[in-house]
Amino acid sequence: MTTPRDEGISSLFDDELDNQVLGDNQAKNQVEHGTDTDQQTEQVLDQLCRETECKQRWSRYQIIHDTLQRHLPPAIDPDFSSRVMAAIESDPTVLAPPISDTNPSPENSENHHRNHSSVSYISDFMNTALNKKLGKRVAGFAVAASVTAISVLSFQYNYQQQSTGQFDVSAANNANMMASSKVVALDEVKRAGQITVPYSPAQIAAGHRNHSVNTVSASKLNANSLSTTLSGSNTIAKPSVALAVKKRAPLLSNVSITDPAISAHLRKYLINHSQNVSGTRLQSVMPYARIVTDSRMLAIQKNPQQ
Amino acid sequence: VINQVILFGLLITLAQFCVADSDMLTRDLTVSKHQTQPSLNSPSLSFSEEDSAEVLLERMVLASKQLNYHGTVVYSHDGIIESMQVIHKGGPGGEVERLVQLNGVPREVIRKDDVVTCYMSGRRSVLVGKRNLNSNLLATFSKKFASFSDTYRFDVGGIGRVAGKVARIINIQPKDNYRYGYKLWLNKENALLLKSELVGANGDVLEQVMFVQLDVLDSIPDFMLQPSISGESYTWHQGASKTKESAVTLDNWLFSNLPVGFKISTVSKQQMPNSKSLADHVIISDGLASISVYIESFGVQSQPFVGSSYMGAVNIYGAVVDDFQVTVVGEVPPLTVKMIAESVLSVASKAGG
Numbered sequence: 001m002t003t004p005r006d007e008g009i010s011s012l013f014d015d016e017l018d019n020q021v022l023g024d025n026q027a028k029n030q031v032e033h034g035t036d037t038d039q040q041t042e043q044v045l046d047q048l049c050r051e052t053e054c055k056q057r058w059s060r061y062q063i064i065h066d067t068l069q070r071h072l073p074p075a076i077d078p079d080f081s082s083r084v085m086a087a088i089e090s091d092p093t094v095l096a097p098p099i100s101d102t103n104p105s106p107e108n109s110e111n112h113h114r115n116h117s118s119v120s121y122i123s124d125f126m127n128t129a130l131n132k133k134l135g136k137r138v139a140g141f142a143v144a145a146s147v148t149a150i151s152v153l154s155f156q157y158n159y160q161q162q163s164t165g166q167f168d169v170s171a172a173n174n175a176n177m178m179a180s181s182k183v184v185a186l187d188e189v190k191r192a193g194q195i196t197v198p199y200s201p202a203q204i205a206a207g208h209r210n211h212s213v214n215t216v217s218a219s220k221l222n223a224n225s226l227s228t229t230l231s232g233s234n235t236i237a238k239p240s241v242a243l244a245v246k247k248r249a250p251l252l253s254n255v256s257i258t259d260p261a262i263s264a265h266l267r268k269y270l271i272n273h274s275q276n277v278s279g280t281r282l283q284s285v286m287p288y289a290r291i292v293t294d295s296r297m298l299a300i301q302k303n304p305q306q
Numbered sequence: 307v308i309n310q311v312i313l314f315g316l317l318i319t320l321a322q323f324c325v326a327d328s329d330m331l332t333r334d335l336t337v338s339k340h341q342t343q344p345s346l347n348s349p350s351l352s353f354s355e356e357d358s359a360e361v362l363l364e365r366m367v368l369a370s371k372q373l374n375y376h377g378t379v380v381y382s383h384d385g386i387i388e389s390m391q392v393i394h395k396g397g398p399g400g401e402v403e404r405l406v407q408l409n410g411v412p413r414e415v416i417r418k419d420d421v422v423t424c425y426m427s428g429r430r431s432v433l434v435g436k437r438n439l440n441s442n443l444l445a446t447f448s449k450k451f452a453s454f455s456d457t458y459r460f461d462v463g464g465i466g467r468v469a470g471k472v473a474r475i476i477n478i479q480p481k482d483n484y485r486y487g488y489k490l491w492l493n494k495e496n497a498l499l500l501k502s503e504l505v506g507a508n509g510d511v512l513e514q515v516m517f518v519q520l521d522v523l524d525s526i527p528d529f530m531l532q533p534s535i536s537g538e539s540y541t542w543h544q545g546a547s548k549t550k551e552s553a554v555t556l557d558n559w560l561f562s563n564l565p566v567g568f569k570i571s572t573v574s575k576q577q578m579p580n581s582k583s584l585a586d587h588v589i590i591s592d593g594l595a596s597i598s599v600y601i602e603s604f605g606v607q608s609q610p611f612v613g614s615s616y617m618g619a620v621n622i623y624g625a626v627v628d629d630f631q632v633t634v635v636g637e638v639p640p641l642t643v644k645m646i647a648e649s650v651l652s653v654a655s656k657a658g659g
Contacts, residue, residue, distance in 0.1 A: 262611050266622055266633075268578055271424060272587070273598040273620070273635040 008044040009054060013061045359460035359476050365497035366490070372396045373498060376530065377469070377520035378408075383513045383618030392517075395526040402531050414533050425535040457481055457567035457592050466491050468500035469517040478594070483507055484565035484642045485595045486619060496522060504619045504637065512619035513637075556588060559601060563649040565642050567592040578602070590636075590646065597636030597646060604629055614640055623647040628654075 048054045374395050381388045391406040400419045407413040414425040423434050454460070463475035473491035480487050491501035501516040556573045564570075568590050576587040578600075586601040604610055610631045611624045623643040625632045632650045634643040 262609070265611075266615055269598070269600055269622065269633050269635050270617060270620060272576060272578060272600075273596075 005044075005047060005054070006057065008040075009048065009057055010061065012041065012044050012048075013058070013065070357462075359462050359478075362462065362474060362476055362492055362497065363460075363490075366492050366499055369493075369497040370394075370396075370499060371401060373496060374523045374526045375498065375520060376523060376526065377517045379515055379517055381513070381515050389518075393526060393530050395531060402526075404531050404533070406534070412535055414535055416531065416533055423533075425533050454593055457485065458487075458594065463489075465494075466501075468493075469520045471495065471500060471520070473500050482566060483639060484568070484645075485592060485638055486512065488594070491516075493520075498522070506619075507639065556586070558653050559586065559588075560651050560653055561588075561590075561599075561646065561649045562651050563645065564590065565592075565645055568597070568642075568646075571596070576600070595636065595638050597634060597638055597643065599646060599650065600631075600633045600635070601627075601650070602631050602633075604631060614644060616640070625650065628652050 048058055374397070376393045377391075379390045379392050381390060388410075389408045391404075391408055393404040393406075395402040401417070402419075403415075403417045405415045412425075416423045416425075421434065423432060425432050457480065459479045459481060461477045461479070463477050466473045466475050468491045472494045474494050476488075476490040476492065478488040478490070486507075487505040489503040489505055490499060492498070493500050498520070500520065502514070503511045504513040506512050556570070561570070569592075571589040571591040573589075574587045575584040578585050583603060586599075588599040588601075590597040590599060610626050612626055614621060614623045616622060619637050620635060621638060621640045621643045623634045623640070623646075625634075625647040627650050630652070632647050634647040636643055636646075
């Protein structure tokens with residue numbers, strides 16, 4: 001290792017940063033003075049995220065690691081993560097967390113619909129929700145490391161559920177969309193046939209610093225159906241804020257997007273209906289099953305196709 | 307020596323306790339084993355090859371009310387599979403049924419006769435509601451089976467096997483596009499419904515409920531019917547009807563165009579959760595499929611909505627009539643809920659215009 005910077009990257013990769021970057025005396029001082037050694041890690045991570053050369057070095061270390069561990073595929077594309085990120089940015093499907101205070105007023109929502117396409121509306125809507133509700137919790141991450149992405153999102157999902165505890169429908173949507181993102185991530189990896197980098201610097205920084213994020217993983221599979229079903233439906237009947245979906249495609253059940261207030265309202269009707277009509281049903285269990293299940297009311301259809 | 311005697315005595319006493327515990331355990335196991343034997347194997351519930359679909363369905367409804375059983379059910383819809391524990395206590399003392407969601411967020415539903423209590427741990431709330439018993443299926447099959455002739459065709463199918471038990475299959479096919487079909491697997495021994503499918507127009511299975519394990523018991527201990535969710539710090543929503551259903555008539559609304567075979571079953575006022583005013587609740591049924599129509603003023607909700615949605619086989623359609631939100635919910639095709647929602651008319655506006 002020629003420079004302290006390179007040494008730091010190497011140590012971070014080997015999870016030995018504290019021991020090697022800090023000398024023994026320095027470490028003792030930090031322990032004595034209560035200095036958080038995580039700050040050192042954070043500095044190295046900052047460097048990794050900022051400097052292209054550091055990123056490349058990190059990638060090389062990943063390849064060396066995988067070579068030694070015999071994890072290499074037949075072909076290697078060192079630029080895989082950037083291609084995945086580009087695919088994400090061009091994908092209109094957006095993950096949504098549970099939302100509680102982002103419901104636009106009817107007037108605002110109407111203007112919103114007039115001025116935006118449905119897809120951009122969804123993106124804006126969800127990004128607003130992300131920014132407001134998630135706050136500064138998670139930093140950007142690449143889909144390539146799907147397991148990490150899922151675990152980070154899962155934490156957010158659980159956190160939301162415990163903290164708000166009132167939007168089961170949205171939470172269910174979120175969970176399902178997380179499942180979608182996992183599928184897509186794996187699909188991307190499979191299609192690329194490339195090396196899977198266990199952790200990118202940005203991801204480690206994300207887990208370490210808990211910063212905010214606007215990047216969300218998206219489904220290419222579902223994006224196709226969404227982009228077709230959501231196009232050309234900019235106006236919604238006043239004063240509804242429902243999202244338009246033309247076709248009831250099976251894949252849509254995994255990317256259900258709807259206004260949480262409407263979802264909650266529909267769920268209320270569903271429960272009431274289920275508890276009232278169970279005596280009339282052939283299978284008395286079925287209505288109750290709907291109650292206890294994470295019932296996901298899918299997007300409202302403006303012009304439902306019969 | 308004295309100490310040894312005392313110690314020996316203690317050992318003897320301890321051994322006696324152990325034997326006693328062992329006896330109790332053996333007795334419990336014996337009881338438990340005995341309980342797993344089908345007790346309600348009455349001739350009235352088992353059936354022969356010649357029995358018609360009508361007879362089989364009557365026995366099925368009777369079995370679902372009378373038998374004590376405990377099992378695990380899988381419920382699939384929209385490509386999702388959920389598993390649930392079902393405990394049912396029947397008999398002359400009344401029915402108690404407990405359904406426990408085994409995956410994800412803990413939720414339970416407990417029904418004591420006509421009172422349904424839903425424990426939603428995710429929302430930290432408990433919903434209490436009264437089930438509508440005015441149109442129970444047993445009465446329908448006993449007295450009105452002929453009325454299905456215009457809407458459904460009933461066929462007794464072959465023999466199947468569900469949850470390790472031999473089952474008789476019944477096919478119920480709709481005669482038009484306003485309702486779904488059913489495929490039922492009935493336990494050949496006791497007529498209990500082991501599996502049911504809700505079938506769409508193209509033969510697609512929209513929803514499926516199936517026992518994967520089932521024990522019919524002599525009795526159900528009370529502790530098995532207690533909710534595991536305490537609900538102490540939860541918000542309780544009392545959703546029982548505030549007005550007697552018999553006293554409610556549909557004075558302000560009418561349905562101009564109901565699908566063939568569907569009739570208004572009951573009319574009531576419902577106190578919906580988190581709502582201050584009462585909603586008109588109309589249940590429309592063709593005898594098998596049930597549809598709820600809710601009519602609420604806009605003041606009780608944040609925003610109206612127009613359009614359709616669905617969950618599993620349940621379709622919902624929202625419409626706005628005058629200043630009221632009309633929401634139609636039912637296990638029927640989208641076509642049917644839309645047709646009913648669009649047929650709702652205000653008596654006042656019709657009289658005026």
